[in-house]
Amino acid sequence: MDTAKLEFFRGTLDVLILKALVWGPLHGYAITNLIRRQSDDALLLEEGTLYPALWRLENKGLLDAEWGLSENNRKAKFYRLTPEGRRQLRHEVKTWEAYAAAVAKVLGATQPPSPEEVG
C-alpha cells in the first residue's frame, strides 16, 4: 500500500486536530508534525489544508487561540481545546470507532448474508 496516497476523508482532519490537542496547546506547525509522527508517517497531509480546518474549529468554539512564543522564540498562534472541543472529540471518537468497526465487519465477512436479511 502506498502510504503517501492515503487521502483524508472529509471530517477526519477535524477529529485528528482535536486529538492532537488533547495533551496541551500547540501551534499549527507542531500539529502537522504530531499527526505525521503519530501515524508513523502514514498520514501525509498537505500542510496548507490544516489552517482552514483550525480556523473553522476556532470559529465554532471548539478551539481557543492565543498568541505566544514558540520554542525558538518566534511569535506563534497556539490552539487549545475548549471544554466543548473535548466533548466533541469524545463524540467523534465514538462515531469513528463505530464506523470503523462496521466497515471492518463488512470487509472481514467470510460468507454472504442469509437471504431473508437481504430483503
Place this chain on the structure above:
Amino acid sequence: MTPTPIWRRYSRMFGPDPAAAVKDELSFHLQAKIDDLVTQGWSPEAARHEAERQFGDLRAVQQIGVRIGEKMERRKRLQDYWTDSLQDVRYTFRTLRRDPGFAAISILILALAIGANTAVFSVVNTLLLRPLPFPDSRQLVWIAPPPTGCGFSCATYSADAYEEFREQSRAYQDVTGYMAFTTPDNVRLTGRGEPEPATSFEVIGNFFQVLGVQPAMGSLFTQDESRGPHPIALLANAYWRRQFNADPSIVGKAVELNGTPVTIVGVLPESFDFGAVFSPGAKVDLFTPLDLNMERDWGNIVTLIGRLKPGVTVAQALDDANRVAPSMYFNVKYPQTLGRYKDALIPVLLKDCVTGKLRRSLIALWCAVGTILLIAGVNLSNLLLARAAARAKEFAVRGALGASRGRIVRQLFMESLVLSGAGAALGLGLALLLIAWLAHQGSVALPLLSTLRIDGQALGWTVLVAVFTAMIFGLLPGLRMASGNLQEVLKDSGAGAGLGRKHERLRAALVVSEVALACVLLVSAGLLLRSFVKVLDVDLGFQPDRAASIKVDYDDGAPTEQARQDKRGEIFEQIIARVSALPGVEAAGISDYLPLGPNRNWDTPVPQGKIFQPGELPDPLVYVITPGFVRALGIHMHGRDFTWADGPHSERVVLINASAARVYWPGEDAVGKILMRDKEEDHVVGVVDDVHEETVEGGTGSQIYYPATQQGPAGAQLVVRTSLPPATLAASLLRALRELNPKQPAAEFRPIQTIVDRAVSPRRFFILLVAAFASLGLLLAALGIYGVISYSVTRKAQEIGIRMALGASVGAVQRQVLGGALRLAFAGMVLGTLLALAVARLISSLLFATSSWDLPTYLGMAVVLLLVAGVSGYIPARRASGVNPMEALRSN
C-alpha cells in the same frame, strides 16, 4: 507555552487585524518548516521551495483565513456590545429603583405624551392616511357639482342624467349611486310584534359591485333585480346581528317592511359600514334596490360614485365628464333641460370627498400632539439634567476608572430608552382606552370613526415616537455630562459651584422653551374655543331648545293625486290637533325634512313677470310642511303661515325664505307676489327667516316651503314645541300617535338640539382634544417651572439661610423666588406669543368668526400662564421662606 506577551495586549488597543494575524501565523509555519529542513541538511534556498511546495496554495489559504477571521471579529464585537448593553440595562434598573419618584413622574409624563401621540396617529391614519376600506379604493371617485350654497343637497343628479352619464362616460369601469334623500328610521319593520323603525337606503343595483363589497352571506343585487317586481333587501351586518340574532339561515326569508313582505337576498360583511363612509354617525340597517323608473320625475335624487378604469386619472375623468355633460338631460321628457349639468360633473377621489374637509383639522391636531411630545421631551430633559447634576460625581468617577465618554453617553441614553419604553407601554394602554372610547362616539359626525383601532402601524408609530423622545430628552443631558471636565466635577463640592450654575442656565433655557410651546398650544386652543363659542352663538334661523321631533308614519294611499292630498291633509290635521291638545305642547307641525340635514331641490321657480338669465335663479331647497311647523320650530316670519284651508282645491300658496325673496324681488316685500313653476302660479303668502339647512357654519341659500296639502312630502317629521322636557312627553305623544295609527313605530322623540349638537360635533370633538392637549402642555410647563425653581431653592438654601440670618424678611425671600418663576414664565410668554402669532395664521382657516389676532385669547393665555407660573413658583417660595437659617448654615 509562554504567557501572552505584552505587545499582544496592546494590539487590542488598535483593534484586531485578521489579515495580519493570518499572515503572521502562516509565515511562522513556513519559517519553522524551513528551519527543520535546513537542520536536515537542505540548502536555505531549496528548503524554502520545499516548504512552500509542501504547504500548497498559500494565497488561497490566506484568503480563507481572512474571511473567517473577519467573521469572528464581527461576532465578537456584537457580543461585546450586547454584554455592555445588558449591563447598562441592569444598571439602569438599579438606578431607577433607587429613585422611584423620579421614575414614576417621568414615566407618567411620557405615557401621557406618547399615549396622546399614538391615539392621534390612529385617528389621522384612519381618516387621512389609510385608503378607504374598499379594494383599489383609489379608483373610486365621487362626482358632484362644484361646491355651492346648498352643499350636499345639490350633489345629486336625476335618474335620466345618471343613465346618460353611465352610458356615455368612457373613464369608468362602472358608475353607481344611491338615493341621497333618506331620513333616519324611514321604514317600519313589521310583522314581528311592535313595529320597529329602521333605516333603509336605496342603492342602484350595481352599488356594491362598484365599491367591491362582497356579501358575507347570500348574494348582492343584480342590475336586473333593481327593476324587478319582487321587493328584496340586503341586511347590514350589525342589523342582522342585532335584529335577527345573526340568524344563519336568514337568506331567502321574507321580512315585512311597512307591511310589505321583502325577501332578504344577502347579508353584507362586517367590514362594510355605509354610514362610516357616506353618512358619518348614521346607522344604516338595510339596503333596497333603487328603481330608477319610479324616480324618474323626482328630480335630482341620486349621488354619483364611479370606479375609474385602471390608469385613468381624475383629471382625465373630468375631461371625460365635460365631454358628456352637454348631452345630459335633467329629464328626457323636457328637451329644454338638455345641458343642465354643464360644468356640474366634477369627479374627486372618494377619499378626499369623505375626509378632505378634515385634513386641516387633523393636521392641526397632529401638530398639537407633536408639540406635547416636544414639551414632554424638554421636561424630561430638564429632570434628567437635575439628576445628572446630582450624579455628576458618579460619572466623573466612572470616567476616571476608564469608562469612555461614548460609554457614559450610551449609559445615559439607555436610561432614557428604558424610561421612554416604559412610558410608551403605559401610553399605549392609555391610547387603547382613548381609541376605544372614540370609536364608540356614535354622536360625533366624523367619517370612519367607528373603524378606529390601534393597529400594527400605530404600534410602529409608538415605537418610533418612543425612540425619538428618548433621543431628544436623553442625548442633551448625556452629551452635557460627558463633556464635563472630570477634575472640575471631582473638585466641585456640589452646591454653588460653576458646573451647577451652568446646568441651571441650561435648565432655565429649557423651561423658557417649554413655556413658549405651551403658550402656542394655549393660544391655538383658545382661538378654537372662541370659534366654537361663536359657532354655538350662530342664529340658526330656528330655536332648537324646547323643540323635539319624531318620525310619523301615515298612509295616504288613494287612487288619484288629489284624493291622496285630501286624505293626507285630513290625517295631518288630525295628528296635529291631537298632539297640540297634549299638556305641555305649545305648537306642533310637520315637515318632510328638518334643518341641518340632507334635503333636495325640485326645480327653478321664476318670479312672475320678470326675465332672468338662465342660471341666474337658484334652485331653492324644498320643505313640504303643514300649518304650525314654522311656529313649532321657532322660525320667525312675516306674512301668514299656511292654514288647513290651503287645500288641493284652493289657490296654490308658498312660503319663501329671506334669501330667496332678496333674489326674486330685491328691495320689495315678497308677500303677495307670485312665483311661476311652468304654468303653475304659487302665491307667496309669507317670508321666513333663513334656516341653516346644511351646516351651522356655512351660509344659507334659497328655500321654499310648500303646504303638505298641495304637494307630496317625502315623509313626515312631527316637530313639537313644548314647555316640558321632551323625554317626559315622549310616552304620551307616542300613545296619541298610536291611537290614530296603530302602525306608528316606536321612533325616537329627538330633541332638535341633538341635531344641532350633531352638526357641531366634529368641531366639538377637535376642540375637546386640542383643549385637553393644551391643558396637558400647561401642566407640563408648570412642572418644568416648579422643577427649576425648586431645585434652585435647594441649591441656594445656604445663601437664603444667610440672608435670613442677616435680617431678610420672609416676604423678601418669597418675592425673590417667586420673581424667578415669573421671569421664566414671562420670557417664555414673549417667545411663545411670537410663535403663536405665526401658528395662529396657519390655523386661521379652522377658525370661525374669530381673528387670529384675537386679543382676548392672547390676554387670557397670558393670565392663565402667569397664574400657573405663580402657583408653581409659590410652592418652592414657601419652602424657601421656611428655611431655618441655623440648619442651612450647619449643613454642608
